[in-house]
Amino acid sequence: MHEMSLMGGVFEVIEQTLAQHDIKRVLQVKLKVGELTNAEPDALNMAFEAYSKDTRCEGAELIVERVPVRGRCRTCHGEFALATMIFLCPMCQSSAIDVIQGEELLLESLEVE
Numbered sequence: 106m107h108e109m110s111l112m113g114g115v116f117e118v119i120e121q122t123l124a125q126h127d128i129k130r131v132l133q134v135k136l137k138v139g140e141l142t143n144a145e146p147d148a149l150n151m152a153f154e155a156y157s158k159d160t161r162c163e164g165a166e167l168i169v170e171r172v173p174v175r176g177r178c179r180t181c182h183g184e185f186a187l188a189t190m191i192f193l194c195p196m197c198q199s200s201a202i203d204v205i206q207g208e209e210l211l212l213e214s215l216e217v218e
């Protein structure tokens with residue numbers, strides 16, 4: 106499952122964070138998930154439960170914030186939201202587009218005890 110490997114990366118970051126602080130328990134985990142990751146919320150929840158079992162994250166609430174895809178045109182340098190997989194600049198129709206947002210799966214914040 107794709108979400109398991111994404112969540113594995115998130116838990117590496119969580120563990121690094123927990124290792125640096127004296128934390129009893131994690132209450133809430135907030136993630137930013139780009140639309141281009143194609144991560145399903147249900148599958149993310151399942152992956153989260155699997156990884157958090159028997160850790161300080163067990164029972165924590167998972168909050169997933171969806172991040173829309175945005176691109177920047179290399180020709181006219183405009184920035185815009187990208188709809189699905191059509192990567193064309195709406196201003197100048199160039200296809201030289203850099204994705205600047207939407208590929209990430211990031212740990213946004215941890216609420217701890």
Ligand SMILES: [Zn+2]
Nearest residue numbers: 178181194197
């Ligand atoms: Zn353009």
